[in-house]
Amino acid sequence: xNKYKKITLDGLIYQNPTFMLVxxxxxxxxxxxxxxxxxxxxxxxxxxxxxxNILISALRKVIPNAVRIPCYIVIIATLVTFARMFxxxxxxxxxxxxxxxxxxxxVNCIILGRAEAFANKHTVPEAAVDGVMQGLGFTVALTLxxxxxxxxxxxxxxxxxxxxxxxxxxxKPAGAFLxxxxxxxxxxxxxDCIERARRVKANKIARENLxxxxx
Amino acid sequence: MTVKGFFKSNVFKCLVTLLCVLLxxxxxxxxxxxxxxxxxEERFARAISKIYGxxxxxxxxxVADYNTNATIEEAYKVEDGNYLVKSTGKGGYENGTVTxxxxxxxxxxxxxxxxxxxxxxxxxxxxxxxxxxKALNQFSELYSSEVNxxxxxxxxxxxxxxxxxxxxxxxAVNGALDYVNNAFGKVRALGERFLEEIQKAxxxxxxxxxxxxxxxxxxxxTKEDETVTGFKVDEKHGNATVTEYYKLKYNDGEKDIxxxxxxxxxxxxxxxxxxxxxxxxxxxxxxxTTIYNAAITGNVGQSYINDIKHMxxxxxxxxxxxxxxxxxxxxxxxxxxxxxxxxxxxAVNGAVSYIKTVKFETSEPEEPEEGEGEDSGNxxxxxxxxxNA
Numbered sequence: 001x002n003k004y005k006k007i008t009l010d011g012l013i014y015q016n017p018t019f020m021l022v023x024x025x026x027x028x029x030x031x032x033x034x035x036x037x038x039x040x041x042x043x044x045x046x047x048x049x050x051x052x053n054i055l056i057s058a059l060r061k062v063i064p065n066a067v068r069i070p071c072y073i074v075i076i077a078t079l080v081t082f083a084r085m086f087x088x089x090x091x092x093x094x095x096x097x098x099x100x101x102x103x104x105x106x107v108n109c110i111i112l113g114r115a116e117a118f119a120n121k122h123t124v125p126e127a128a129v130d131g132v133m134q135g136l137g138f139t140v141a142l143t144l145x146x147x148x149x150x151x152x153x154x155x156x157x158x159x160x161x162x163x164x165x166x167x168x169x170x171x172k173p174a175g176a177f178l179x180x181x182x183x184x185x186x187x188x189x190x191x192d193c194i195e196r197a198r199r200v201k202a203n204k205i206a207r208e209n210l211x212x213x214x215x
Numbered sequence: 216m217t218v219k220g221f222f223k224s225n226v227f228k229c230l231v232t233l234l235c236v237l238l239x240x241x242x243x244x245x246x247x248x249x250x251x252x253x254x255x256e257e258r259f260a261r262a263i264s265k266i267y268g269x270x271x272x273x274x275x276x277x278v279a280d281y282n283t284n285a286t287i288e289e290a291y292k293v294e295d296g297n298y299l300v301k302s303t304g305k306g307g308y309e310n311g312t313v314t315x316x317x318x319x320x321x322x323x324x325x326x327x328x329x330x331x332x333x334x335x336x337x338x339x340x341x342x343x344x345x346x347x348x349k350a351l352n353q354f355s356e357l358y359s360s361e362v363n364x365x366x367x368x369x370x371x372x373x374x375x376x377x378x379x380x381x382x383x384x385x386x387a388v389n390g391a392l393d394y395v396n397n398a399f400g401k402v403r404a405l406g407e408r409f410l411e412e413i414q415k416a417x418x419x420x421x422x423x424x425x426x427x428x429x430x431x432x433x434x435x436x437t438k439e440d441e442t443v444t445g446f447k448v449d450e451k452h453g454n455a456t457v458t459e460y461y462k463l464k465y466n467d468g469e470k471d472i473x474x475x476x477x478x479x480x481x482x483x484x485x486x487x488x489x490x491x492x493x494x495x496x497x498x499x500x501x502x503x504t505t506i507y508n509a510a511i512t513g514n515v516g517q518s519y520i521n522d523i524k525h526m527x528x529x530x531x532x533x534x535x536x537x538x539x540x541x542x543x544x545x546x547x548x549x550x551x552x553x554x555x556x557x558x559x560x561x562a563v564n565g566a567v568s569y570i571k572t573v574k575f576e577t578s579e580p581e582e583p584e585e586g587e588g589e590d591s592g593n594x595x596x597x598x599x600x601x602x603n604a
Binding site for chain 1 (some may be wrong): 228235237244249261334339342343370
C-alpha cells in the first residue's frame, strides 16, 4: 500500500485519535455541546498539529534526544500562542467560544503524541500528511459528536434553532460522555465489520488460489 | 571536564539547542504580537458592533466604583443619551471575573432600564458560553425600579446553568447600574425636572413658576434650584388635604395668565388609601374661573391607579359663580378603579374649595383698555399675592 494512503487511512480511521486511540478527551468532552466550537477546535488542532509535525520532523536530526520533549513543548506552545493571537484577531467569536480549551492544546496528547510517535521518525512530507490526517480525523469526530449533542441537547445545529424538543443533559459534559462512548462503540463495530469482511474476502481469494494451484 | 571538552559535550549541544529554540520562538511571537495585537480602539469597536450592530458616537466619561463587587473599567455617553459601561463583576467560578459591556438606559436624569448586556471577557469561567443571549436578555426584561435599587440576583437569571459565572455577570451589571445611578442619576437639579414636568402641560408657552424661599417670600423657581418648595398650606377641605401650591404665570399669546398649581390629597381611595393630584386652576379677574387640568402625582395603596383614564375630563372645566363640585359617582368617571376615582374627585374638589378661600388683593387685568396700558404688564404685582401665602 502506498505509504501516504496508509498514513491517511490511519489518521482518519484505523488510528483515529478520538475514536480509536481515545486521545484529546478533555476538549472533546468540554466542547462537543456546540458543533461550531467542536469544529473550530478541530480545525485549530489540524493547523497546530500539521505545523508542529513539520517543524519537529525538520528539526529531528538537530534536536538532541535528551531535550527533545522540552523542545517539542516549546514549539507546540509557540504555535498555540500564535493560533490564539490569530483567532482573537480574526475570528473573535470562535476565540470566545473555545475559552480556556484553546490554551490547553499545548498539552493535548494528540499533538505531543504524534510528535513523539511519528514526526521525529519520519520525513517532513510524511509528517505533514500525518498531521493533516490525524487532525482531520479529530475534527470529523468532534464535529460529528458536536452535531449529535447540539441537535439533541439544544435542538439546534451550528447555532440555528431547528426544533423545540431537547434532552438538556446531552448538552452537558455528562451527556457528551455518553455520546462519546456510544460513538466509540459504533465506530469500533463498523471498523470490526469492515475488517471481518476484508478477512473473509482475503481468505476466500486465498482458498480459491489454493484450489486453483491444487487443480 | 576541560573547557574544550565541555564545548564538545552533549550537554552543551542540548543547552544551545534549547536556547536556540527558545530564542527563535520568542522572536517569532514578538513579531506576531506586533502584527496581531488588538488595540483598545479595536476592542471597543468590536464591543460597540456587538451591542449596536453599527458604529455609534460615544464620549468617554470619568469612571468610579460604587459597588465592592464590581470594577468599572470604562464608561461612555452614547449619542442616544444612554450610558455604555464596561464593568468587571467579581465572585465568579473559582474567584474568577466576568467583564461585560452594559448599556444603561438613561432618561430625564435617571436610569430607566438596561438596554443590553454583552460579555466581553472572563477569567477562569470555562463554561461562559453556556450564558447565551437568552439569559443575557433577561437583564433588560426583568429591569424594574426595585431591581435598580436592590440589584439583580443570580436566581433571577434562568437559561444558564453556571452559577458562579452568573453571579459575576450579575455583579458586573449591578456595578454598572450603581455607577450610572451615583455618577449621573442625580446630576440634574430638582428645579430642572420640576419645570420640565410643568412644561409638558403648557407646550411651547414660556412659563414662570413661583414658589417660596426660606423666608417665605415669593421666589422664581429656576432650573438650577436644588430644592423646589411651594407655598405651604396643610388645610383640610372636604375629603381632601391641600398641602401646598405654586403660582405659574404664562402668556397665552394675548395676555398674561395666572395659574395656581395646588397639591391636594384626596381621601376615600381603595382600602382607605389616598391619591394626590396637582390641580391647576386659572385665575382671571381676581377670581378662579377654570380648572385648567389635574394630574395624579402620587398615591397610597391604589393598585389600579394606572387604570384611571378619565383625567382628561378635569381639563378646562369652568368654575361657576354658584360653586363647583364634581360628584364622586358622576357619569364621566368611567374607569376600572372606582375607589381611586373617588379619591381623585375628592382631591380636585378639595383644591377648588381651597382656591375659593384665597383672597386675591387685586384684579387680574383681563383685557387692557386704552389708557390703562401701564398696568397690564405688571401681573406679578397684581396677582402674585395669594391670600394664604
